[in-house]
Each structure stands twice: as structure tokens, then as C-alpha cells.
Amino acid sequence: MQEITSLFQIAKILRELLGRFLPDEQLVDFCMSLINIGAIFMIISLTAVVLVYAERKVSAFMQRRSGPNRVGPKGTLQSVADMIKLMAKEDIMPTGADKWMWMLAPMLLFIPAAAVFVVFPFDDKAIFADLNIGIFYFIAISAQSVLPFLMAGWASNNKYSLVGGMRTVAQMLSYEVPMVLSILGIVMLVGSMRMSSIVAAQEQVWFIFLQPIAFVVYVITATAEINRAPFDLVEGESELVAGPFTEYTGMRWALFFLAEYANLLAVSAIATTLFLGGWNGPWFPGWVWFFLKVGGMIFLFMWFRWTFPRLRIDQLMAFGWKMLLPLALVNVIVTGIGMYIYNFFS
Amino acid sequence: MVKTETYTLNMGPQHPSTHGVLQVVLELDGELVIQAVPHMGYLHRGIEKLAESRTYAQFIPYTDRLDYVSSMGNNWGYCQTVEKLMGITVPERAEYLRIIMTELNRIASHLIFMGSLAIDLGASTGMMFGFRSRERILDLFDMACGARQTYSYIRFGGVSADIPPEFIPELERFLADFPAMLAEYHELLTGNEILYHRLKGTGVISGQRALEIGLTGPALRASGVAYDIRKVEPYGIYDHFDFSVPLGQVGDCWDRYIVRMEEMKQSASIARQALDQMPEGQVMAKIPKVIKPPVGDVYHSIENPRGELGFYIVSDGSTKPYRLHVRRPSFINLQVLNETCQGLLIGDVVAVLATLDSLMGEVDC
Amino acid sequence: MLGRGLLKGMRVTLKSFFNKKETLQYPEKKLPMPARFRGGELDLDTKKCIACGLCSMACPNHVIELTTGTNEAKKRYLKSYVYHSGLCLYCNFCVEACPTNAICWDKNYENSRYFQEDLDVDCLAIAEQKDTLKGRDDG
Numbered sequence: 077m078q079e080i081t082s083l084f085q086i087a088k089i090l091r092e093l094l095g096r097f098l099p100d101e102q103l104v105d106f107c108m109s110l111i112n113i114g115a116i117f118m119i120i121s122l123t124a125v126v127l128v129y130a131e132r133k134v135s136a137f138m139q140r141r142s143g144p145n146r147v148g149p150k151g152t153l154q155s156v157a158d159m160i161k162l163m164a165k166e167d168i169m170p171t172g173a174d175k176w177m178w179m180l181a182p183m184l185l186f187i188p189a190a191a192v193f194v195v196f197p198f199d200d201k202a203i204f205a206d207l208n209i210g211i212f213y214f215i216a217i218s219a220q221s222v223l224p225f226l227m228a229g230w231a232s233n234n235k236y237s238l239v240g241g242m243r244t245v246a247q248m249l250s251y252e253v254p255m256v257l258s259i260l261g262i263v264m265l266v267g268s269m270r271m272s273s274i275v276a277a278q279e280q281v282w283f284i285f286l287q288p289i290a291f292v293v294y295v296i297t298a299t300a301e302i303n304r305a306p307f308d309l310v311e312g313e314s315e316l317v318a319g320p321f322t323e324y325t326g327m328r329w330a331l332f333f334l335a336e337y338a339n340l341l342a343v344s345a346i347a348t349t350l351f352l353g354g355w356n357g358p359w360f361p362g363w364v365w366f367f368l369k370v371g372g373m374i375f376l377f378m379w380f381r382w383t384f385p386r387l388r389i390d391q392l393m394a395f396g397w398k399m400l401l402p403l404a405l406v407n408v409i410v411t412g413i414g415m416y417i418y419n420f421f422s
Numbered sequence: 423m424v425k426t427e428t429y430t431l432n433m434g435p436q437h438p439s440t441h442g443v444l445q446v447v448l449e450l451d452g453e454l455v456i457q458a459v460p461h462m463g464y465l466h467r468g469i470e471k472l473a474e475s476r477t478y479a480q481f482i483p484y485t486d487r488l489d490y491v492s493s494m495g496n497n498w499g500y501c502q503t504v505e506k507l508m509g510i511t512v513p514e515r516a517e518y519l520r521i522i523m524t525e526l527n528r529i530a531s532h533l534i535f536m537g538s539l540a541i542d543l544g545a546s547t548g549m550m551f552g553f554r555s556r557e558r559i560l561d562l563f564d565m566a567c568g569a570r571q572t573y574s575y576i577r578f579g580g581v582s583a584d585i586p587p588e589f590i591p592e593l594e595r596f597l598a599d600f601p602a603m604l605a606e607y608h609e610l611l612t613g614n615e616i617l618y619h620r621l622k623g624t625g626v627i628s629g630q631r632a633l634e635i636g637l638t639g640p641a642l643r644a645s646g647v648a649y650d651i652r653k654v655e656p657y658g659i660y661d662h663f664d665f666s667v668p669l670g671q672v673g674d675c676w677d678r679y680i681v682r683m684e685e686m687k688q689s690a691s692i693a694r695q696a697l698d699q700m701p702e703g704q705v706m707a708k709i710p711k712v713i714k715p716p717v718g719d720v721y722h723s724i725e726n727p728r729g730e731l732g733f734y735i736v737s738d739g740s741t742k743p744y745r746l747h748v749r750r751p752s753f754i755n756l757q758v759l760n761e762t763c764q765g766l767l768i769g770d771v772v773a774v775l776a777t778l779d780s781l782m783g784e785v786d787c
Numbered sequence: 788m789l790g791r792g793l794l795k796g797m798r799v800t801l802k803s804f805f806n807k808k809e810t811l812q813y814p815e816k817k818l819p820m821p822a823r824f825r826g827g828e829l830d831l832d833t834k835k836c837i838a839c840g841l842c843s844m845a846c847p848n849h850v851i852e853l854t855t856g857t858n859e860a861k862k863r864y865l866k867s868y869v870y871h872s873g874l875c876l877y878c879n880f881c882v883e884a885c886p887t888n889a890i891c892w893d894k895n896y897e898n899s900r901y902f903q904e905d906l907d908v909d910c911l912a913i914a915e916q917k918d919t920l921k922g923r924d925d926g
Contacts, residue, residue: 383799
């Protein structure tokens, strides 16, 4: 069954179809790339819409409420109603705001969130670009999402936003380092940074069993990178109203929101690829397993958000630098020693 | 040398976590608080002045609206003050009913404290859980007097009406379910390491300073001073019940949180004992139709969930008070905000404000 | 173990995830109000009212405005009865003060209005309208 419905087969069918209408081989390749880009954008937008609804339902169920259940069957069209409402809102710009920086910040936040999707292995040979520096590309591009927060915070001409922007930079930069080190353990085990080789190396045993500490460190740092509770003091609603996003309304705020959910999908996909075996799995096609595992990780992140209170800024910095960084370093050392002993005995 | 400057941040009257309309003007150096000056008065309604143009009985609904979360306590304090001035004795059954209602109200008020603390620190699930339990208590009150928040149930000489027959089984059900609910909250909030580290060690008020500034209620007991009016000068029939008063050691936010959680357990035990001991009988004494207290003044205070609520009435012999002053615990407890917050971070200001548990209706009167 | 409290908290929320939901689907389902519920507008029974004015005197906030007159048989009757619902504290003093139980709450809590003038309820007119309707039904 995996052979018939895998994405590779679907791509082959599409390619044959196009080959019949288009004369040139390169034109067919170009059209396939456009279809791939379209598919990825569709996944991102669909995800944002679905995740908004899922977040509200999960949070409601955990608080013994029902969540949205009026708009559409069981409330599924709630996100559509929200988008329409946001598009109809008045666009206000604060006086004294630095116009171009203020307007560019949401867009610059959305672009890295979308650009990392090219290296995700949705299925066997179904990656848009199987770069040989796959995971390194992800780390580099996702580090770019620090700057738009600072831009938004500074350009809004608002003290709350500035404090929020400063906190964001401190938080996101401090948690990049342990995240990279936790990923380093995986790269050492596989010997390559290519995403498809990482998934292929997990055919027998998933890396979560070989690198449990790295998994824990990754999950914690990923929560900090995407600014979700318990690390959401950037937009800590009860302290700073909304941090860097305070002055954004309507569609601009919707872009921030979408970028946040795209980021959530991105880190869940990376966690699935690195630790949970990617698209490996019996009976079902690869992409079904991929999305099931990604869904499980997303539920885990939502579970964290609705259970835990927020950390204070100094506790957050202390935790990142004094607890997670040494833990990640120790993991790298232990992995190295373990690999040497394994190679020595086999 | 780099020259730094402090900046002023306004946690304005409209803010998700100032428990009402309170403005706190923060002077910050980076994230460190140099000054935290509260500005109140946004909810001032002139209740003390209104009292001078209402008869004594007509003022009872206004006392409901002081600390609107613990209305039974406010009613009781005012009624006991006037009864003290006029020398009225209350029948036994009414005394027991008053105690049951006030202790249930204490549980409801502390549940609001717990919910607001949880949501201010980011754990919004805690708020939903707390308010869900509070609904059961409000349903009980709805059954007894028809209102959910501003009761006017306790009147001069007793209570306004006897409890309906379905009240006691429902109360027994609630008291049976309550320990399990409290255990759930302890598992969700008290055991949580993040909450512990947020609250432990921040906002320390020493016992000596608390006494100097006039702090009362759970905030005072968390600082180690064992002063609970129900034990020191028992009013009503509190001396018939066996309960303990939880004390803290250090006086930080964590102690103030734990003291209130323990007080809820004690209140449930008092309500249980009162339900068991309650006799049959009248619920209202024979009082004159027109309340005209003798000339003189009186001060009487009770232990409200937020502290010592006191009423000072000056009577000139007519049907309306000459002067009525309310000693409001939230108002006096709020003074300590500035000195406690100096040297803390912004996040701690929110925690201190939540654990001081000031209600703006009472602060502004 | 470090973090055990966090895991216990997570177990509480997960258990809550599968529990029964507390939401009431209003307005399809409405909660029944208890018998002593104080809410809505005052419902005046003109047959029981003796125009004593005790309700107006008991009210802390001058919410009830009534005028009375004496007819030929030297009996007092009610000329007008206006209830300013916007000023009302819902304290129940008027209902308790009435010696004949002529007023009670109509328990209809869905009574918001668009204009401030509509908050002044003419209870006498409503009572008379109800009487004429009942008369038409009976006769």
C-alpha cells in the first residue's frame, strides 16, 4: 500500500501527465517546482487555519468547556470567521512609529517561517530540496526570526513593545545555543546533515530512544523559540498586554499570528524528523505517519501551554544558560563516547 | 562611565491583571522596579457619604457592594455594628446560618484569589477550575436568598429568610465534594515547580513591618503574626467551633498563597460543624419597626476574607447615621505595595499584587 | 525527581481533557432559576395593592415612584406606579415590605433595552393590559 499511495508515485503520475502536454523536459521540471511551491503554501495556510481551531478546542477541553461550536459544523469554520473579521478591521498606525520598519516586521517574520518548509521530508523522496546541509539550513533560517520582534518592538514607539522586544531577543538568542547542541547529537549519530539520511537512519529504532536527553532539551528550547507558554513572557498578556504586537491590528496582527503557528508546525516537523522516525511506519503511506507524528508533537506543545504558568525573565535566562546548555554539552560528550565504544566493539 | 536613566511605565487602569481599576505607575531601570506607586480612586462611588442620607436598614444593600466578592461578610459586619449599638440579641439558628454563609463566602473569595493568581501568572486553566467550584457555592446562595453576588441576606436581628429545604442536601453534597476539588488544585498549582519559583522568596513583608503598617488578614498571618479576630475576639458564636488558623513563616508570596489555600480547608470544616450543630428555631429577633439607635458611637470589626473589616458609626439619635466610616482591609493592605515591590522585576509586581488580594470596590469605597 | 510537579499538573489537565464539559448551550438550553431569584422587573398585582406606599419608602434608591388618590368610598387607590429599573439595586426590600404581597419579581432576566427611557417601567399599565387580556380570554 505504501508503494501505491506514496507521494513519489503521485509525483510520477503528475509528471507523466504534464509530459504529454508540454514539449520540453525542462518545462516539465519548472511546472513541477511551481506545483511543489503551491502545495507547500497550501500546507502552511491550511495548517494555520486548522491549528487556530485546534488550539481553541484543546484549550477548551482541558478547561472543561466546549470551545467554538456555533460557526459551521462543530465550529470548524471559526477560523474563517476570524480571518474575515481581521481583514475588515481598521488599519491604525501609531504616530511617531518608524513607518517602514513597523510595516516590514510582520512580513519579515512570516518569510523565515515559510522558508524552512523546503527541507521537510514529508515522504520517501518527497522533499522540495534535499540539501546536503538540510538541518543546518533550518537552524540558520529560523534564527532570522529574532530580528522582526525587535523591529516591531522598537518601531512601535511604545514602552510596552520595547520591553517586549528586548525580552524576545534575550530569550530567543539564549535558547538557540542549547537547541543547536541538542541537534548536534543527532548529526553525530547519522554522520550527515541531509534530512533524508537522518530519516533513513531511523528505520530500525527511533532516535528518541537513543538520545532521550537531547529530545527533552529540544522540546524545551523549541517551546522557547516559538514563544509559547511557559516561555511566553514576550507576549505575557497579564504583564505587558501584548509585547511587541501591541500596536498591530487587523491583517498585520493576523500575519504575526500565522507566523507563530507556522513556526509551531515547523518545530514539530523537525522534532518528528529528528527524533520520531520521520515518515517511517508500517501499513500506511509515509505522509500519513508524518502528519500523525506531527499532530502528536503539536498536542504536546498545546498541553504545555494550558498547564504551566509563565517563567520570569531572570529565571528563564538562568534556566537556559545554567541548566540546558550544560545538559546539551554533556549529551554531546556522552554520544561521542558511546559511538566510539560501539565502533570499538563491532 | 555609561549613564543610564530610569523610565516610567504605566500599568494603567485598564490592565488585564490589576484586579480592577488600579493604576500602578512603575519607575523602572531596565526590568528592575525602583518605585511602584499605586493610584486609586477610579471606582470611588461615595458610599460613606451616601450612608448619611439612607436609613440604617436601607444601607444594607450598599455594604454588599464594598467588597463585592465577600458580600455576606460585609453585611454581617455592618449588622453586628448596629446590633452592638442597639443591644439586639440574635437567635441561635440565625447565628449558625450566618456562620455557614460567611464561611462559604470565604471559600468563594479565596477561590477567586486562586483563579486570578493562576491567570496572572499564565496558567489560565487554574482560573477555570477555581471558578467552576465557585459556581456550586453561588448556586447555594442563589437558593437561599435569590442573588449570586450581592446578597443582603444578613439583616438586623438575624437573617432575612430561613433556608429552603433543598439547601441542606445540596450543601452536604458540596462539602463532600470539596476535599477532592481542593486536592485537584493542589496537584495543578501547588505542586508546580514553576509556580513555586515564581512565588517563593518574592515580596517579603516582615511581621514587624506588617504590624507597623496595619496589614490584616491572610497577608498578616503569612508574615507569622497569629492575629485572627475569630480567635482573638470571637464574634457571633465562633467560640463554639474547633478550627485552626494557618500561619506562614517568611511572609513572601508563597506563604500568602498557602495560607489562603489552608484557610479554605478550615472554612469547610467550620461549615460542616455548624451544619451538624444547627438547632431549629426562629431566624429573626423582635426588633423595633423603625431603627433609631441611641446617641453615641461604636466601632466593630470582623474577619473578612481580605482582612479586618470594621464599621465605625456615629449616631445622633435619628433614623439616619450622622457619620459612617468603613475600615476597609484592601485599602490599608495596598499601602505596602510600593515598599514591597522595590528591587523586584515587573513579573513580581504582578505576583505581589495578586497575593495581596486587593479588591478595588473595597479600596475605593 | 526534578519536574515531578510539572508532570502531575499535566496529568490533571489530561484527565480534564476527557471529562464531561460544563458548557450550557445558551440560548437553546436555559438554566432554571431558583424560586427566590431576584431579577427582571416588578410584577404588580393591582387587585392586591392597597396603595400604602411602603414599597417606595423601603427602597434605598428612590426607584419606585407612585401616586395615589382617594375615591368616593374614602379608599385609597393607585394612580400611577413607575419602576425605574436602571436605578434598582435588586435588594428585595420592596417585595419584603409589601403587606399584601402585591409585587413580586417576574424573573425575566433577558430585559435589556436600546434606549434609556425604556428602562422606566410603567407597572400599572402592564398590569392593566394583562387584566384586559385575561378578561378577554375569560369572557
